Amino acid sequence: MSQSFDDISAQLKGRHRRTKRLKFMSMGALALAATFLVVFIGDMIMRGYPAFQQAELHVPVTYSEQSQEIPLAAVEEDVRDLVSRGWLRQLPRDMAADASLMGQTIERWVIADDQVDQYLKGHKSHLKPRQTAVLDRMVENGTAELKFNVNFFTTGDSKLPEYAGIWSAAMGTILTLLVTLAFAFPVGVLTAVYLEEFAPDNRFTQAIEVNINNLAAVPSILFGLLGLAIFINFFGMPRSSPLVGGLTLGLMTLPVIIITTRSALRSVPDTIRQAAFGVGCSRWQVVRDHVLPLSLPGILTGSIIGLAQAMGETAPLIIVGMVAFIPDAPTAITQAATVLPAQIFTWAGEPEQAYVERTAAGILVLLSVLIFLNAAAVMLRKKFERRW
């Protein structure tokens, strides 16, 4: 017995319903992934924004010989344990630098202890009732306030959360990336030029190609092992230095630069090469004067993306020792330094809430720089994109 048309159309309805279900499920998957992104970034902003503010107290500071000896004597007794110990430690140095301060009492804004900071932000703190009473009074008459946290951007790491900042890590990042770029960019571009413009297709070049693809897929932590074994143990370069970190990241970034440069070179049409050869250019002249300038935007885009990747990398740098406690900004590539992601990692290991805030704030800074770099790469590509 054959099916009636009603049966078939009922079946058909079911089949179309299933298509619809698949469509909504797949749409849901994409939406879910987007939700993750939103939740994640929202979470970081919620956690991180308090760190951009820091409690400060408006107190009279007495500059005298006594406070030169014992900085605690410079402020009144009831706020002594509310101002930052780090600020008090700085006091004698300020007085030594500026002799005219001696003998004066000046009302000024002073950085508060991190517990005060937490209290003013409405978080849990270890303050005693006496201290909170003083603080409440100060808030009322405007002598305790949350102000923009300048220190976060101008100081290095510190054992006192209210003084911990990202400056030295930022300098370390810049130096490390300079080394990375100085190594990976020329070597990467030259390799790509060789493979794309000069190399014959033989075993040797195929071996290089396979190698580059493999290198791109090697877990980053293994580059750390390489850096440790070769640069530090074998060549004896200084541990924790931007030199070692930058070279390690450079080896890691190399495949990215090579692969993107090759595709940029490949997109230059052959007619341009033929025309240049036709007027008697040598191979290198063709590459130098015609192919490279035309593919430069593509090469730069790839390099920026590779650099952004290197900037976020942490694991290999931990292995070569760039996670030490570094309060001062490095001034040379052979000094001990730390980088932003490593600083984030170090802070994430601290139990205090103030460090959790700073970790998230550091993450926000890092993410903004990365987004900026990637956006720059996209813009560059858009601006110079060219169809032949």
Added chain:
Amino acid sequence: MQTQQIFLFFIGIVALAGLVAFFSGRSKAQRVRASGAEMYAQPDQYGWFTAISSAGPALLVGLAAVVAIATAGIDIEGMQLLIASLVVAAAGLVIGLALVKPDFHARNAIETLIRYVLIGAAMISIVTTFGILVSIIFEAIRFFQMESFWTFITGTTWDPGNSFQMAAGRGEGVESTANFGAVPLFAGTFMITLIAMLVAIPIGLLAAVYMAEFAPERVRTVAKPVLEVLAGIPTVVYGFFAAITVAPLVVDIFSPLGIEASYNNALAPGLVMGIMIIPFISSLSDDVITSVPDTMRQGSLALGMTHGETIRNVILPAALPGIVSASLLAMSRALGETMIVVMAAGMRPNLTANPLEDMTTVTVRIVAALTGDQEFASAETLSAFALGLVLFVVTLLLNMVSVVLIRRFREKYSANNL
């Protein structure tokens, strides 16, 4: 003299030699040309040639000195090095200038040289791979001289104990209980990778199906880069997110059910790693699905299949090798991922099937072994290299299989075969 000063002086000598050689070479070529001789190359090219012949050897001297100091421990005085490079640069200049003659092919000479420089650059990738292999294998062998390979592969207790004290010569009196059985580490790595894949494959694949088959062009152009953002987030950030937000969430979800989860549970890093991997799977699968030829879609629809049935019965099976390849690649990422597990997974080697307990992974132990204050020659430090070797071999195999699979897929559906 300071190393930095020597370096600056050296760079100065090389630059100066190059500059002097360039101008003297060029002016000699111009003079020869002015005398009426027909020359093979342009004066500039002769200038470049003399510059390279003078500065090049000087650079090589410096490079050789660095290598000699670093590898053989030969003590070279800074002054000696500077004088040697100066002498070589001068000699190079004289020889280079003597070669500037009408019948000398300066351009070809430069070309050859450039080719060698390019080959040298290309060699660096090979040297790097080789370097990774050699350095890891070399140190791993040192480890296996101390501890048995068999115990490492099959032992179920990972407890470095006080092996580092033994190596430092302070082991006497301390009972040695060092155990290097890596099975719990492999198990933990596998568990977290499994969780990650369970999150990433369904979501990534479905998202790819939507983007390739259903989505209007506008959604596609927005969704792809947005997903890529997930891939661009540094892993240390994911680690922080896993440790500070997701792990407590997991504990909170399970505690009303009467199940106690550890704050270092394996589930949290697994989930977050899954999120991280979604874009790898989705963008690779999307490429594969879109490259399934349209004739197959047309054939299927012509036979009366619905769009959904076409995807399920025709497109996905056809794309399967590519999808498997993408998943393997993603898996190798998950195995080698470090920061998420270092920050969110446990440190305790724990052989368990319960993802709510804390577990540790190969990469966590590598970091732990190399961030302590131990003597480098200790078994614990060297164990990092043995673990690294395993990681290298496994990820290399996964990558190779995935490359073979994707190549097969491309061959099968390349335009010529249809």
